[in-house]
Amino acid sequence: MTSNKINPEKWVGNYADYLYNYAVVRVSDAEIAKDLVQETFLAGLKSAINYQGIASERTWLIAILKRKVIDHYRKINSKKGKAEVRMNYSNQTDAEGDWLEEQVADPLSLLENDNIENEELGFAIQECIAQLPQKQSDVFTMKTIKGLSTEDICNELDINPSNLWVMIHRARTSLMGCLNENWFEL
Amino acid sequence: MMNCEEAAKVCNKLQYKEASLWEKIQLKFHLLICKACATFSKKNNRLTTLMDKAPLQCLSIQEKKIMEESLKTEP
Structure with a gap:
Protein backbone atom coordinates (compact mmCIF):
# COMPACT_ATOMS: atom_id res chain seq x y z
CA MET A 1 0.00 0.00 0.00
CA LYS A 79 19.57 27.05 29.71
CA LYS A 80 19.63 27.79 33.38
CA GLY A 81 17.16 30.32 34.61
CA LYS A 82 15.38 30.65 31.33
CA ALA A 83 12.71 28.16 32.22
CA GLU A 84 11.18 30.19 34.98
CA VAL A 85 8.25 32.35 34.12
CA ARG A 86 8.84 36.02 34.56
CA MET A 87 6.05 38.48 34.35
CA ASN A 88 6.39 42.13 33.78
CA TYR A 89 3.11 43.74 34.47
CA SER A 90 4.31 46.96 33.06
CA ASN A 91 7.52 47.84 31.35
CA GLN A 92 7.09 51.55 31.50
CA THR A 93 8.26 52.94 34.80
CA ASP A 94 6.15 56.04 34.56
CA ALA A 95 3.04 53.89 34.41
CA GLU A 96 3.76 52.51 37.85
CA GLY A 97 0.82 52.71 40.18
CA ASP A 98 -1.68 52.81 37.32
CA TRP A 99 -4.49 50.31 37.18
CA LEU A 100 -3.53 47.02 35.57
CA GLU A 101 -7.02 46.63 34.19
CA GLU A 102 -6.20 49.14 31.53
CA GLN A 103 -3.64 46.78 30.06
CA VAL A 104 -5.82 43.71 29.86
CA ALA A 105 -6.45 42.43 26.33
CA ASP A 106 -9.71 43.52 24.82
CA PRO A 107 -11.94 40.43 24.70
CA LEU A 108 -13.92 41.83 21.81
CA SER A 109 -10.89 42.55 19.68
CA LEU A 110 -10.81 40.80 16.32
CA LEU A 111 -7.26 41.73 15.47
CA GLU A 112 -5.84 38.41 16.66
CA ASN A 113 -8.14 36.55 14.32
CA ASP A 114 -6.72 38.53 11.45
CA ASN A 115 -3.27 37.18 12.17
CA ILE A 116 -4.45 33.59 12.25
CA GLU A 117 -6.50 34.06 9.14
CA ASN A 118 -3.60 35.64 7.29
CA GLU A 119 -1.35 32.75 8.21
CA GLU A 120 -3.89 30.32 6.81
CA LEU A 121 -4.19 32.45 3.73
CA GLY A 122 -0.44 32.21 3.36
CA PHE A 123 -0.58 28.43 3.34
CA ALA A 124 -3.45 28.42 0.86
CA ILE A 125 -1.46 30.66 -1.47
CA GLN A 126 1.61 28.51 -1.05
CA GLU A 127 -0.33 25.39 -1.96
CA CYS A 128 -1.59 27.08 -5.09
CA ILE A 129 1.89 28.27 -6.03
CA ALA A 130 3.17 24.73 -5.62
CA GLN A 131 0.75 23.60 -8.29
CA LEU A 132 2.18 25.99 -10.87
CA PRO A 133 4.81 24.84 -13.34
CA GLN A 134 8.33 25.36 -11.96
CA LYS A 135 9.25 28.25 -14.26
CA GLN A 136 6.08 30.18 -13.55
CA SER A 137 6.27 29.74 -9.82
CA ASP A 138 9.91 30.88 -9.86
CA VAL A 139 9.06 34.05 -11.75
CA PHE A 140 5.96 34.71 -9.68
CA THR A 141 7.64 34.30 -6.28
CA MET A 142 10.61 36.39 -7.30
CA LYS A 143 8.37 39.14 -8.60
CA THR A 144 5.60 39.13 -6.02
CA ILE A 145 7.02 37.79 -2.78
CA LYS A 146 10.58 38.99 -3.04
CA GLY A 147 9.59 42.08 -4.97
CA LEU A 148 12.54 42.02 -7.33
CA SER A 149 12.54 44.34 -10.33
CA THR A 150 11.70 43.06 -13.79
CA GLU A 151 15.26 43.71 -14.95
CA ASP A 152 16.87 41.67 -12.18
CA ILE A 153 14.62 38.69 -12.80
CA CYS A 154 15.23 38.81 -16.53
CA ASN A 155 18.97 38.82 -15.95
CA GLU A 156 18.89 36.02 -13.43
CA LEU A 157 16.62 33.69 -15.35
CA ASP A 158 17.84 34.80 -18.78
CA ILE A 159 14.45 35.68 -20.27
CA ASN A 160 13.11 38.82 -21.90
CA PRO A 161 10.53 41.15 -20.30
CA SER A 162 7.60 40.22 -22.53
CA ASN A 163 8.33 36.59 -21.75
CA LEU A 164 8.23 37.46 -18.07
CA TRP A 165 4.88 39.22 -18.32
CA VAL A 166 3.37 36.28 -20.15
CA MET A 167 4.50 33.95 -17.38
CA ILE A 168 3.26 36.34 -14.69
CA HIS A 169 -0.08 36.51 -16.47
CA ARG A 170 -0.42 32.72 -16.62
CA ALA A 171 0.65 32.35 -13.01
CA ARG A 172 -1.80 34.99 -11.82
CA THR A 173 -4.67 33.52 -13.81
CA SER A 174 -4.14 30.04 -12.40
CA LEU A 175 -3.68 31.44 -8.90
CA MET A 176 -6.99 33.29 -9.17
CA GLY A 177 -8.71 30.07 -10.15
CA CYS A 178 -6.97 28.08 -7.45
CA LEU A 179 -7.67 30.57 -4.66
CA ASN A 180 -11.25 30.74 -5.79
CA GLU A 181 -11.54 27.10 -4.82
CA ASN A 182 -9.29 27.02 -1.77
CA TRP A 183 -10.04 30.42 -0.32
CA PHE A 184 -13.02 32.72 -0.39
CA GLU A 185 -14.50 33.99 -3.61
CA LEU A 186 -12.15 36.29 -5.41
CA MET B 1 -7.65 51.49 -29.07
CA MET B 2 -6.21 48.90 -26.79
CA ASN B 3 -7.16 45.25 -27.32
CA CYS B 4 -7.87 42.79 -24.54
CA GLU B 5 -4.47 41.13 -24.66
CA GLU B 6 -2.68 44.43 -24.16
CA ALA B 7 -5.15 45.42 -21.48
CA ALA B 8 -4.38 42.25 -19.53
CA LYS B 9 -0.66 42.92 -19.77
CA VAL B 10 -1.02 46.49 -18.55
CA CYS B 11 -3.32 45.29 -15.79
CA ASN B 12 -0.65 42.87 -14.65
CA LYS B 13 1.99 45.58 -14.83
CA LEU B 14 -0.24 47.80 -12.77
CA GLN B 15 -0.21 45.22 -9.96
CA TYR B 16 3.50 45.81 -9.64
CA LYS B 17 3.18 49.57 -10.19
CA GLU B 18 5.06 49.39 -13.46
CA ALA B 19 2.47 50.79 -15.85
CA SER B 20 3.04 54.20 -17.36
CA LEU B 21 0.51 57.00 -17.10
CA TRP B 22 -0.53 56.67 -20.75
CA GLU B 23 -1.00 52.92 -20.30
CA LYS B 24 -3.13 53.52 -17.25
CA ILE B 25 -5.38 55.95 -19.11
CA GLN B 26 -5.79 53.53 -22.01
CA LEU B 27 -6.58 50.71 -19.60
CA LYS B 28 -9.23 52.80 -17.85
CA PHE B 29 -10.95 53.42 -21.16
CA HIS B 30 -10.75 49.78 -22.13
CA LEU B 31 -12.27 48.70 -18.82
CA LEU B 32 -15.20 51.02 -19.42
CA ILE B 33 -16.20 49.24 -22.59
CA CYS B 34 -15.05 45.67 -21.91
CA LYS B 35 -16.90 43.71 -19.27
CA ALA B 36 -14.58 40.68 -19.37
CA CYS B 37 -11.47 42.75 -18.73
CA ALA B 38 -13.21 44.67 -15.97
CA THR B 39 -13.88 41.39 -14.17
CA PHE B 40 -10.32 40.23 -14.74
CA SER B 41 -8.97 43.50 -13.41
CA LYS B 42 -11.12 43.28 -10.31
CA LYS B 43 -9.95 39.74 -9.58
CA ASN B 44 -6.38 40.68 -10.27
CA ASN B 45 -6.53 43.55 -7.79
CA ARG B 46 -8.04 41.22 -5.22
CA LEU B 47 -5.22 38.75 -5.73
CA THR B 48 -2.69 41.49 -5.08
CA THR B 49 -4.46 42.46 -1.84
CA LEU B 50 -4.44 38.83 -0.73
CA MET B 51 -0.75 38.48 -1.56
CA ASP B 52 0.01 41.59 0.45
CA LYS B 53 -2.04 40.39 3.39
CA ALA B 54 -0.40 36.99 3.65
CA PRO B 55 2.87 37.05 5.59
CA LEU B 56 4.72 35.06 2.94
CA GLN B 57 8.45 34.76 2.77
CA CYS B 58 10.64 32.56 0.69
CA LEU B 59 14.17 31.35 0.44
CA SER B 60 16.33 32.65 -2.36
CA ILE B 61 17.53 30.36 -5.13
CA GLN B 62 21.06 30.50 -3.72
CA GLU B 63 19.92 29.40 -0.28
CA LYS B 64 18.03 26.51 -1.82
CA LYS B 65 21.10 25.50 -3.82
CA ILE B 66 23.17 25.41 -0.64
CA MET B 67 20.52 23.26 1.02
CA GLU B 68 20.44 20.89 -1.92
CA GLU B 69 24.22 20.56 -1.93
CA SER B 70 24.39 19.75 1.75
CA LEU B 71 21.64 17.17 1.35
CA LYS B 72 23.59 15.47 -1.41
CA THR B 73 26.83 15.32 0.53
CA GLU B 74 25.17 14.06 3.70
CA PRO B 75 24.47 10.33 3.14
Missing part, protein backbone atom coordinates in the same frame (compact mmCIF):
# COMPACT_ATOMS: atom_id res chain seq x y z
CA THR A 2 2.73 2.44 -0.84
CA SER A 3 0.74 5.07 -2.65
CA ASN A 4 3.27 7.81 -1.94
CA LYS A 5 6.88 7.45 -2.96
CA ILE A 6 9.69 9.33 -1.33
CA ASN A 7 11.81 11.51 -3.55
CA PRO A 8 14.51 13.43 -1.66
CA GLU A 9 16.02 15.07 -4.76
CA LYS A 10 12.92 17.17 -5.20
CA TRP A 11 12.41 18.07 -1.56
CA VAL A 12 14.14 21.41 -1.59
CA GLY A 13 12.41 22.58 -4.74
CA ASN A 14 8.97 21.41 -3.70
CA TYR A 15 8.79 21.94 0.03
CA ALA A 16 11.55 24.32 1.17
CA ASP A 17 9.38 27.44 0.96
CA TYR A 18 6.37 25.75 2.51
CA LEU A 19 8.35 24.42 5.47
CA TYR A 20 10.20 27.70 5.81
CA ASN A 21 6.97 29.67 6.11
CA TYR A 22 5.66 27.17 8.60
CA ALA A 23 8.78 27.52 10.70
CA VAL A 24 9.24 31.26 10.44
CA VAL A 25 5.87 32.13 11.96
CA ARG A 26 6.62 29.80 14.85
CA VAL A 27 10.14 30.80 15.79
CA SER A 28 10.00 34.33 14.35
CA ASP A 29 13.61 34.34 13.28
CA ALA A 30 14.66 33.87 9.67
CA GLU A 31 18.03 32.25 10.41
CA ILE A 32 16.68 29.77 12.96
CA ALA A 33 13.80 28.90 10.65
CA LYS A 34 16.24 28.18 7.85
CA ASP A 35 18.30 25.92 10.09
CA LEU A 36 15.21 24.07 11.24
CA VAL A 37 14.15 23.40 7.67
CA GLN A 38 17.62 22.14 6.88
CA GLU A 39 17.57 19.86 9.93
CA THR A 40 14.15 18.60 8.91
CA PHE A 41 15.43 17.57 5.50
CA LEU A 42 18.40 15.81 7.04
CA ALA A 43 16.25 14.01 9.59
CA GLY A 44 13.85 13.04 6.83
CA LEU A 45 16.69 11.66 4.78
CA LYS A 46 17.93 9.60 7.71
CA SER A 47 14.56 8.08 8.51
CA ALA A 48 13.44 7.71 4.91
CA ILE A 49 13.25 3.94 5.42
CA ASN A 50 10.55 4.42 8.03
CA TYR A 51 8.37 6.34 5.61
CA GLN A 52 5.42 4.12 4.89
CA GLY A 53 3.75 6.19 2.23
CA ILE A 54 0.49 6.56 4.10
CA ALA A 55 0.72 10.30 4.57
CA SER A 56 1.86 12.55 1.76
CA GLU A 57 5.51 13.48 1.71
CA ARG A 58 4.76 17.03 2.75
CA THR A 59 2.63 16.04 5.73
CA TRP A 60 5.39 13.73 6.81
CA LEU A 61 8.02 16.47 6.58
CA ILE A 62 5.78 18.93 8.44
CA ALA A 63 5.45 16.36 11.23
CA ILE A 64 9.23 16.22 11.51
CA LEU A 65 9.48 19.99 11.43
CA LYS A 66 6.96 20.24 14.26
CA ARG A 67 9.24 18.12 16.45
CA LYS A 68 12.18 20.27 15.45
CA VAL A 69 10.36 23.43 16.49
CA ILE A 70 9.50 21.88 19.85
CA ASP A 71 13.11 20.76 20.28
CA HIS A 72 14.25 24.27 19.52
CA TYR A 73 12.12 25.74 22.30
CA ARG A 74 13.24 23.03 24.69
CA LYS A 75 16.85 23.84 23.93
CA ILE A 76 16.59 27.57 24.48
CA ASN A 77 14.55 27.04 27.62
CA SER A 78 16.85 24.48 29.19
Whole structure:
Protein backbone atom coordinates (compact mmCIF):
# COMPACT_ATOMS: atom_id res chain seq x y z
CA MET A 1 0.00 0.00 0.00
CA THR A 2 2.73 2.44 -0.84
CA SER A 3 0.74 5.07 -2.65
CA ASN A 4 3.27 7.81 -1.94
CA LYS A 5 6.88 7.45 -2.96
CA ILE A 6 9.69 9.33 -1.33
CA ASN A 7 11.81 11.51 -3.55
CA PRO A 8 14.51 13.43 -1.66
CA GLU A 9 16.02 15.07 -4.76
CA LYS A 10 12.92 17.17 -5.20
CA TRP A 11 12.41 18.07 -1.56
CA VAL A 12 14.14 21.41 -1.59
CA GLY A 13 12.41 22.58 -4.74
CA ASN A 14 8.97 21.41 -3.70
CA TYR A 15 8.79 21.94 0.03
CA ALA A 16 11.55 24.32 1.17
CA ASP A 17 9.38 27.44 0.96
CA TYR A 18 6.37 25.75 2.51
CA LEU A 19 8.35 24.42 5.47
CA TYR A 20 10.20 27.70 5.81
CA ASN A 21 6.97 29.67 6.11
CA TYR A 22 5.66 27.17 8.60
CA ALA A 23 8.78 27.52 10.70
CA VAL A 24 9.24 31.26 10.44
CA VAL A 25 5.87 32.13 11.96
CA ARG A 26 6.62 29.80 14.85
CA VAL A 27 10.14 30.80 15.79
CA SER A 28 10.00 34.33 14.35
CA ASP A 29 13.61 34.34 13.28
CA ALA A 30 14.66 33.87 9.67
CA GLU A 31 18.03 32.25 10.41
CA ILE A 32 16.68 29.77 12.96
CA ALA A 33 13.80 28.90 10.65
CA LYS A 34 16.24 28.18 7.85
CA ASP A 35 18.30 25.92 10.09
CA LEU A 36 15.21 24.07 11.24
CA VAL A 37 14.15 23.40 7.67
CA GLN A 38 17.62 22.14 6.88
CA GLU A 39 17.57 19.86 9.93
CA THR A 40 14.15 18.60 8.91
CA PHE A 41 15.43 17.57 5.50
CA LEU A 42 18.40 15.81 7.04
CA ALA A 43 16.25 14.01 9.59
CA GLY A 44 13.85 13.04 6.83
CA LEU A 45 16.69 11.66 4.78
CA LYS A 46 17.93 9.60 7.71
CA SER A 47 14.56 8.08 8.51
CA ALA A 48 13.44 7.71 4.91
CA ILE A 49 13.25 3.94 5.42
CA ASN A 50 10.55 4.42 8.03
CA TYR A 51 8.37 6.34 5.61
CA GLN A 52 5.42 4.12 4.89
CA GLY A 53 3.75 6.19 2.23
CA ILE A 54 0.49 6.56 4.10
CA ALA A 55 0.72 10.30 4.57
CA SER A 56 1.86 12.55 1.76
CA GLU A 57 5.51 13.48 1.71
CA ARG A 58 4.76 17.03 2.75
CA THR A 59 2.63 16.04 5.73
CA TRP A 60 5.39 13.73 6.81
CA LEU A 61 8.02 16.47 6.58
CA ILE A 62 5.78 18.93 8.44
CA ALA A 63 5.45 16.36 11.23
CA ILE A 64 9.23 16.22 11.51
CA LEU A 65 9.48 19.99 11.43
CA LYS A 66 6.96 20.24 14.26
CA ARG A 67 9.24 18.12 16.45
CA LYS A 68 12.18 20.27 15.45
CA VAL A 69 10.36 23.43 16.49
CA ILE A 70 9.50 21.88 19.85
CA ASP A 71 13.11 20.76 20.28
CA HIS A 72 14.25 24.27 19.52
CA TYR A 73 12.12 25.74 22.30
CA ARG A 74 13.24 23.03 24.69
CA LYS A 75 16.85 23.84 23.93
CA ILE A 76 16.59 27.57 24.48
CA ASN A 77 14.55 27.04 27.62
CA SER A 78 16.85 24.48 29.19
CA LYS A 79 19.57 27.05 29.71
CA LYS A 80 19.63 27.79 33.38
CA GLY A 81 17.16 30.32 34.61
CA LYS A 82 15.38 30.65 31.33
CA ALA A 83 12.71 28.16 32.22
CA GLU A 84 11.18 30.19 34.98
CA VAL A 85 8.25 32.35 34.12
CA ARG A 86 8.84 36.02 34.56
CA MET A 87 6.05 38.48 34.35
CA ASN A 88 6.39 42.13 33.78
CA TYR A 89 3.11 43.74 34.47
CA SER A 90 4.31 46.96 33.06
CA ASN A 91 7.52 47.84 31.35
CA GLN A 92 7.09 51.55 31.50
CA THR A 93 8.26 52.94 34.80
CA ASP A 94 6.15 56.04 34.56
CA ALA A 95 3.04 53.89 34.41
CA GLU A 96 3.76 52.51 37.85
CA GLY A 97 0.82 52.71 40.18
CA ASP A 98 -1.68 52.81 37.32
CA TRP A 99 -4.49 50.31 37.18
CA LEU A 100 -3.53 47.02 35.57
CA GLU A 101 -7.02 46.63 34.19
CA GLU A 102 -6.20 49.14 31.53
CA GLN A 103 -3.64 46.78 30.06
CA VAL A 104 -5.82 43.71 29.86
CA ALA A 105 -6.45 42.43 26.33
CA ASP A 106 -9.71 43.52 24.82
CA PRO A 107 -11.94 40.43 24.70
CA LEU A 108 -13.92 41.83 21.81
CA SER A 109 -10.89 42.55 19.68
CA LEU A 110 -10.81 40.80 16.32
CA LEU A 111 -7.26 41.73 15.47
CA GLU A 112 -5.84 38.41 16.66
CA ASN A 113 -8.14 36.55 14.32
CA ASP A 114 -6.72 38.53 11.45
CA ASN A 115 -3.27 37.18 12.17
CA ILE A 116 -4.45 33.59 12.25
CA GLU A 117 -6.50 34.06 9.14
CA ASN A 118 -3.60 35.64 7.29
CA GLU A 119 -1.35 32.75 8.21
CA GLU A 120 -3.89 30.32 6.81
CA LEU A 121 -4.19 32.45 3.73
CA GLY A 122 -0.44 32.21 3.36
CA PHE A 123 -0.58 28.43 3.34
CA ALA A 124 -3.45 28.42 0.86
CA ILE A 125 -1.46 30.66 -1.47
CA GLN A 126 1.61 28.51 -1.05
CA GLU A 127 -0.33 25.39 -1.96
CA CYS A 128 -1.59 27.08 -5.09
CA ILE A 129 1.89 28.27 -6.03
CA ALA A 130 3.17 24.73 -5.62
CA GLN A 131 0.75 23.60 -8.29
CA LEU A 132 2.18 25.99 -10.87
CA PRO A 133 4.81 24.84 -13.34
CA GLN A 134 8.33 25.36 -11.96
CA LYS A 135 9.25 28.25 -14.26
CA GLN A 136 6.08 30.18 -13.55
CA SER A 137 6.27 29.74 -9.82
CA ASP A 138 9.91 30.88 -9.86
CA VAL A 139 9.06 34.05 -11.75
CA PHE A 140 5.96 34.71 -9.68
CA THR A 141 7.64 34.30 -6.28
CA MET A 142 10.61 36.39 -7.30
CA LYS A 143 8.37 39.14 -8.60
CA THR A 144 5.60 39.13 -6.02
CA ILE A 145 7.02 37.79 -2.78
CA LYS A 146 10.58 38.99 -3.04
CA GLY A 147 9.59 42.08 -4.97
CA LEU A 148 12.54 42.02 -7.33
CA SER A 149 12.54 44.34 -10.33
CA THR A 150 11.70 43.06 -13.79
CA GLU A 151 15.26 43.71 -14.95
CA ASP A 152 16.87 41.67 -12.18
CA ILE A 153 14.62 38.69 -12.80
CA CYS A 154 15.23 38.81 -16.53
CA ASN A 155 18.97 38.82 -15.95
CA GLU A 156 18.89 36.02 -13.43
CA LEU A 157 16.62 33.69 -15.35
CA ASP A 158 17.84 34.80 -18.78
CA ILE A 159 14.45 35.68 -20.27
CA ASN A 160 13.11 38.82 -21.90
CA PRO A 161 10.53 41.15 -20.30
CA SER A 162 7.60 40.22 -22.53
CA ASN A 163 8.33 36.59 -21.75
CA LEU A 164 8.23 37.46 -18.07
CA TRP A 165 4.88 39.22 -18.32
CA VAL A 166 3.37 36.28 -20.15
CA MET A 167 4.50 33.95 -17.38
CA ILE A 168 3.26 36.34 -14.69
CA HIS A 169 -0.08 36.51 -16.47
CA ARG A 170 -0.42 32.72 -16.62
CA ALA A 171 0.65 32.35 -13.01
CA ARG A 172 -1.80 34.99 -11.82
CA THR A 173 -4.67 33.52 -13.81
CA SER A 174 -4.14 30.04 -12.40
CA LEU A 175 -3.68 31.44 -8.90
CA MET A 176 -6.99 33.29 -9.17
CA GLY A 177 -8.71 30.07 -10.15
CA CYS A 178 -6.97 28.08 -7.45
CA LEU A 179 -7.67 30.57 -4.66
CA ASN A 180 -11.25 30.74 -5.79
CA GLU A 181 -11.54 27.10 -4.82
CA ASN A 182 -9.29 27.02 -1.77
CA TRP A 183 -10.04 30.42 -0.32
CA PHE A 184 -13.02 32.72 -0.39
CA GLU A 185 -14.50 33.99 -3.61
CA LEU A 186 -12.15 36.29 -5.41
CA MET B 1 -7.65 51.49 -29.07
CA MET B 2 -6.21 48.90 -26.79
CA ASN B 3 -7.16 45.25 -27.32
CA CYS B 4 -7.87 42.79 -24.54
CA GLU B 5 -4.47 41.13 -24.66
CA GLU B 6 -2.68 44.43 -24.16
CA ALA B 7 -5.15 45.42 -21.48
CA ALA B 8 -4.38 42.25 -19.53
CA LYS B 9 -0.66 42.92 -19.77
CA VAL B 10 -1.02 46.49 -18.55
CA CYS B 11 -3.32 45.29 -15.79
CA ASN B 12 -0.65 42.87 -14.65
CA LYS B 13 1.99 45.58 -14.83
CA LEU B 14 -0.24 47.80 -12.77
CA GLN B 15 -0.21 45.22 -9.96
CA TYR B 16 3.50 45.81 -9.64
CA LYS B 17 3.18 49.57 -10.19
CA GLU B 18 5.06 49.39 -13.46
CA ALA B 19 2.47 50.79 -15.85
CA SER B 20 3.04 54.20 -17.36
CA LEU B 21 0.51 57.00 -17.10
CA TRP B 22 -0.53 56.67 -20.75
CA GLU B 23 -1.00 52.92 -20.30
CA LYS B 24 -3.13 53.52 -17.25
CA ILE B 25 -5.38 55.95 -19.11
CA GLN B 26 -5.79 53.53 -22.01
CA LEU B 27 -6.58 50.71 -19.60
CA LYS B 28 -9.23 52.80 -17.85
CA PHE B 29 -10.95 53.42 -21.16
CA HIS B 30 -10.75 49.78 -22.13
CA LEU B 31 -12.27 48.70 -18.82
CA LEU B 32 -15.20 51.02 -19.42
CA ILE B 33 -16.20 49.24 -22.59
CA CYS B 34 -15.05 45.67 -21.91
CA LYS B 35 -16.90 43.71 -19.27
CA ALA B 36 -14.58 40.68 -19.37
CA CYS B 37 -11.47 42.75 -18.73
CA ALA B 38 -13.21 44.67 -15.97
CA THR B 39 -13.88 41.39 -14.17
CA PHE B 40 -10.32 40.23 -14.74
CA SER B 41 -8.97 43.50 -13.41
CA LYS B 42 -11.12 43.28 -10.31
CA LYS B 43 -9.95 39.74 -9.58
CA ASN B 44 -6.38 40.68 -10.27
CA ASN B 45 -6.53 43.55 -7.79
CA ARG B 46 -8.04 41.22 -5.22
CA LEU B 47 -5.22 38.75 -5.73
CA THR B 48 -2.69 41.49 -5.08
CA THR B 49 -4.46 42.46 -1.84
CA LEU B 50 -4.44 38.83 -0.73
CA MET B 51 -0.75 38.48 -1.56
CA ASP B 52 0.01 41.59 0.45
CA LYS B 53 -2.04 40.39 3.39
CA ALA B 54 -0.40 36.99 3.65
CA PRO B 55 2.87 37.05 5.59
CA LEU B 56 4.72 35.06 2.94
CA GLN B 57 8.45 34.76 2.77
CA CYS B 58 10.64 32.56 0.69
CA LEU B 59 14.17 31.35 0.44
CA SER B 60 16.33 32.65 -2.36
CA ILE B 61 17.53 30.36 -5.13
CA GLN B 62 21.06 30.50 -3.72
CA GLU B 63 19.92 29.40 -0.28
CA LYS B 64 18.03 26.51 -1.82
CA LYS B 65 21.10 25.50 -3.82
CA ILE B 66 23.17 25.41 -0.64
CA MET B 67 20.52 23.26 1.02
CA GLU B 68 20.44 20.89 -1.92
CA GLU B 69 24.22 20.56 -1.93
CA SER B 70 24.39 19.75 1.75
CA LEU B 71 21.64 17.17 1.35
CA LYS B 72 23.59 15.47 -1.41
CA THR B 73 26.83 15.32 0.53
CA GLU B 74 25.17 14.06 3.70
CA PRO B 75 24.47 10.33 3.14
